[in-house]
Amino acid sequence: MRLSIFLFLCAVLFVCPSCTTTDTVRFDLYFLNASIRERTLGFIEGATVSLDLCVYDISDPEVLRALAGKAAQGVAVRVVTEADNLAELGLLTRELEVVVDDDRGLMHCKYMIADGKQVWGGSTNLTKTSLDNHYNDIFIASDPFIVRRFQDHFEHCMNGLFKGDRPPAQDKGSIYFSPEDLPFNALMNLLSSAKEEVLIGIYAFSDYRIAHFLKVLSAHGVKIYVFADRGWNQGSPYSQSVEVDQYTLLRYDLLETGLMHQKFIVVDRSAVLFGTYNFTASAETKNDEYLILSREASVVERFRQRFFELWKASE
Numbered sequence: 001m002r003l004s005i006f007l008f009l010c011a012v013l014f015v016c017p018s019c020t021t022t023d024t025v026r027f028d029l030y031f032l033n034a035s036i037r038e039r040t041l042g043f044i045e046g047a048t049v050s051l052d053l054c055v056y057d058i059s060d061p062e063v064l065r066a067l068a069g070k071a072a073q074g075v076a077v078r079v080v081t082e083a084d085n086l087a088e089l090g091l092l093t094r095e096l097e098v099v100v101d102d103d104r105g106l107m108h109c110k111y112m113i114a115d116g117k118q119v120w121g122g123s124t125n126l127t128k129t130s131l132d133n134h135y136n137d138i139f140i141a142s143d144p145f146i147v148r149r150f151q152d153h154f155e156h157c158m159n160g161l162f163k164g165d166r167p168p169a170q171d172k173g174s175i176y177f178s179p180e181d182l183p184f185n186a187l188m189n190l191l192s193s194a195k196e197e198v199l200i201g202i203y204a205f206s207d208y209r210i211a212h213f214l215k216v217l218s219a220h221g222v223k224i225y226v227f228a229d230r231g232w233n234q235g236s237p238y239s240q241s242v243e244v245d246q247y248t249l250l251r252y253d254l255l256e257t258g259l260m261h262q263k264f265i266v267v268d269r270s271a272v273l274f275g276t277y278n279f280t281a282s283a284e285t286k287n288d289e290y291l292i293l294s295r296e297a298s299v300v301e302r303f304r305q306r307f308f309e310l311w312k313a314s315e
Helices: 004-014 031-045 061-072 081-092 130-131 144-158 183-192 208-219 230-235 281-285 297-311
Strands: 028-030 049-056 075-080 096-102 109-112 119-121 138-143 177-178 197-202 223-228 251-252 266-269 271-275 288-294
Touching: 004 096, 028 031, 028 230, 028 297, 031 061, 031 109, 031 119, 031 130, 031 138, 049 061, 049 144, 061 075, 061 081, 075 081, 081 096, 096 144, 109 144, 119 223, 119 271, 119 288, 138 183, 144 177, 177 183, 177 281, 183 208, 183 266, 183 271, 183 281, 197 297, 223 230, 223 297, 266 297, 271 297
Parallel strands: 049 075, 075 096, 197 223, 223 251
Antiparallel strands: 028 138, 049 109, 109 119, 119 138, 177 288, 197 266, 266 271, 271 288
16 A cells, blocks of 8 residues: 555656746735635625626625625626535525536635636635634735636636536646646645645645655655644544644644634745645545645745744644
8 A cells, every 4th residue: 555655646746737927926815814804805895897706605794795785786796606505695696696516526616706807715715704713814816817717717617517527727827726637736746845844734634645745754854834623633533633743743723613724835935835625535536626836935925924823823
């Protein structure tokens, strides 16, 4: 078994990620809950022509009122969401164009596109607890290529193409939608470049391949920090937390009413991967997800600072 894992990882590490200029694009990043709610509502309010939402869960009362208000103003509001959460939209389903995913895993994305010019995304669902109580992040970007990548994905979903039905992107531009763009390979490629330090902030960690490779990195002198959600990782029989605790510095959140819901990896102060992708097999093969690779120094440093803020808060 260990030999097969090693050979698989070797094969993955020789797959080069797409090398384009989009991994140096600047993002506006927000982590504090007050900022996340304010910026999210501001993003919705700023839409004047169209607002496309591809979000796992939408139930926050303020968000629902804002969406209803936009629709009443004549803004074309379209929604893609997880089928199991459709009821939370309530009467809005009569006013908006809504598409739900199929039953092959989760529609786990979280992003919005305003007027075809700006993208909001990150780990945050549009629920009260996600906006107010959880450790989350959002980004806002207006780079035309990034907007187009998300718009293309959205149009596929609106046309009923979920999970493995979508074709892989010809030019990923350091944005990896799951499963078609193989974000797991991007993740492993980034980890393989680590020489000194890996910082991981994660909600669900059950992928044994990632856990095993962290052990390999640790054996080669890479210092690895993992900050994980306490409830999921101490409560799930599939969690790899007991395994990784043997060769990493591991801490859990101390939140009483929220989750550690972020998903990001910072490597050697040189690159960060972030998005909706948990360290699970479902994220790789069954769910609609995405990861973004950034080498922009300001973005990397913001995530690194965020990690150690979380780390200190768990002391």
